[in-house]
Amino acid sequence: MHALSSYLILSALLFSLGLYTVITRKNAVAILMGIELILNAANVNFIAFSKFVTHHVEGHLMAVFIIMLAAAEAAVALAIILNLYNDHGNINVDEANALKR
């Protein structure tokens, strides 16, 4: 039915949008959202390939691990963001440049 490429293009779109979010946003939570988009793009790719190319569920498994990774990452990242907020009063990443000074 639908060609593989339709999924891949969607995945590429999600990836690019996630990348754009990560690059441009100042808000740390927004950047985290961009990362989630990128991870989703990867998942879509894995599952699409597992259906159309390998025809095996190993791709699914990889996606499961990625989701798990995303959860862990989100938890730790939010903890860091909370600390950042405690220190700076906001969570703008461009202001967290203590290393430059």
Add this chain to the structure above:
Amino acid sequence: MPMVNLSIIILVLPLISFVFQMFFGRRLEGKKGEWISISLVLVTLLLAIIMFANMLFDYQPDFRQEAQFTWLNLGSFQLEMGILVDNITIIMLLVVAIISGLVHIYSVEYMKDDVRYSRYFGFLGIFTFSMYGITIANNLFMIYCFWELVGLSSYLLIGHWWEKKSAADAGKKAFIVNRIGDIGMFMGLMIVATVAGTFNYELLFERIGNGAWAAGVGGLFGGVDPNTLLTWAGVLIFMGAIGKSAQFPLHVWLPDAMEGPTPVSALIHAATMVAAGVYLTVRIFPMLTPNAMSFIALIGGFTAFFAATIAITQNDIKKVLAYSTVSQLGYMIMALGTGAYVAGFFHLVTHAMFKGLLFLASGSVIHMMHHSLHKLGDHETDAQDMRNMGGLRTKMPITYTVFLIASLSISGIPLFSGFLSKDAILAGTWAYAAHIHDGWLAQAHLGWLLPFFGFSAALITAFYMFRLMFMTFHGEPKNKAIFDNMHEAPRLITVPIMVLGALSTWIFFSLPSFNPLGGEGWFHHLVQQAKSVVPTGAFDAETFAHGLHAAHYPAMYTSLIVAGLGIGLAVLIYLLREIDPEKIAIRLGVLYRGSLNKWYMDEIYLHGIIRPFLKGCGAVATFDMEIYDHYVIDGVGRRVKSLATGTGVADDLVVDGAVNLFGIIFQWLGWTLKFVQTGKIQNYLIYVLIGVLMVYLINVF
């Protein structure tokens, strides 16, 4: 238990005492901490007595136990540490243990209230340890190690009261003078090591005897006659004994060493350490060639006579005893040189007892003098000067009695131990002069010098000992105030001297025979003349033994007459005052002044050696500072400096210029690129993405 194990325990216990006193002694001062050291030493005494009893029960003249291990493996040459226990070792151990034990006890009272009380006992411990080490060593190297250790402890104990400049100087003098002898000993050891390849006595003697010594001569000593080399080795090793046993010309340190506490003088500078030189000579006796023995005999004989002549005129009670010690050590050395091996070692043992006693008894007098002076608040009067004493026999009866015993013993009067050994030595010199024709001394027809030295020294000894006796204990008190405050010493002092007094009688040395005229007894049975291993022209022990037998009675009568003469003279001059000593002194003039000033030995050394040496040093230093430093070192310095200025300019312009150029380039680059470093991670991410794109583009096109 084998004797070797016992001897190891004996060796280690005093070391424990030393370590203990060094680390914990200070805290136990005034809490009877010294008794730990004393009991450790008394345990060694007990063990020594056990070994001695064993020896008596065995009654084997050639008893011998040896144990050793390799200490340092240098490939072809191995340094070994080992223990040799034979009858000589056991007797020597017992002597050291008795004197050391008694001195330890004696010191409790004598050193009471001393500032460095615990240190004193620690040093006594390390001295005893090293003396035991010398005694039980089975090789020359080990004896050398302990040799230096006794030197060290002697230095420490002489300088015990180092606040006094004379004491500190005496310590240094003893140390340095001993080093001179030890250099000779070291060279002797090196000869032995290179030629024989071993330090072990037995192996060494075996190799000398079976020709391995002669085969080993080569290399550095190529072309040297093996026998001559053996003579040199013997004489050089004997140099160690010259230093340690205070033989002429290195005797100068011993009288000065009397600056140390009196018990130390008794232990180290009368009974044991100075006898170590004799002990060493006893040990190397088999390898001595007749020529070396001639040298040894002459040194010993001359020292015996020479030191005795000085002792006559000294007024310091300890100085008299010091010169007496030098003289008696000369006797022992002379005995060994003449081949009277047993007599020499015998005299070592008896001398240790009566000379230890003399020192401890004089210490008792000095101690009480100090007390008396202290009570009077007198800090000017010399407590050791006999001219301040007199008539003390009523005040100190015990000290007087034992002093009398020791004086009779050293003078060689029958019923006392000194007679037995001294008579044997004199008989030995007589036999040597009459019958021996080996060695340069006999070949130069100077053999009769030795009996002359021996008998005249005996005469003088008897004279000065009784002079000392009469000046100290008889006559009128010179100073009434001091005299009134004198009394007998406390028991901690009198008991040790009474023990030694008993040991100065003949009976302990002549058992199982009771004959006071000697020649018999366990000592002569258990200590046998060591056989010479010198391959050619060895000392003729058989002729000597015959001669000794023949000379026994004539020598005995002569020595008795001589001793009686000496004592009689002393009685006439100092007891009955029939002859005024002042007049004799004036009559003798130069001789009197020479004796009083120790024949100017110290001055000769000062002006003959030390001053010229210092002057030479000064000249060399001046040359070094003024000429060498100024022209050579500083000249080179100036050249180098101008050269350095030139290169400095080149360095600034060329090398630094290049370096700075790079620096400027990178500074500029850094300044430019720093705008890339925004510190914002998202900027960096953009750069990364741009980089990825560029890689892609490069790949595609």
Add this chain to the structure above:
Amino acid sequence: MGEVIFWVIWALVAVSAMVVAFSKNLVYSVFSLLATFIGVAGIYIFLNADFLAVTQIVIYVGGILVLLVFGIMLTNRIVVAKITQSSLQRTTGLVVVGAIFLVLVLTLLNQTWPLATSAAEFDSTVNNIGELLFGDYLILFEVASVLLLGALIGAATLARKEL
């Protein structure tokens, strides 16, 4: 019918993702992220990945998204519903990301994929995934559990006030 639904979901994902990326209002972003996640779950269903679709909704929507919302709530003094967010290097970012998107699309369109010959559908993936997780991938699974535990402890430690 399926075709239409697919493309509708496709468009939903694309649009909501764009809103996430471009919206000035942070709250809008979060909620369109919700839409994106649900849409991706729908895409999974079209790919016969039933287990993953459910997991996507449970973990992403139920877990991660809630975390994100908490993050926003805890880090902004909320006065109005609109929480503005600012951006930087918009133009550069747009150009670069656009170029990357272009490169990706060009690459995957020019590629011939070695498609699987059998077009048989998966019945249910749950069985297979379960067997794999407790078989070949057991160690990975255990390691993942340790990682999660570490993240849990780490997050708790980091978020403490008195750090």
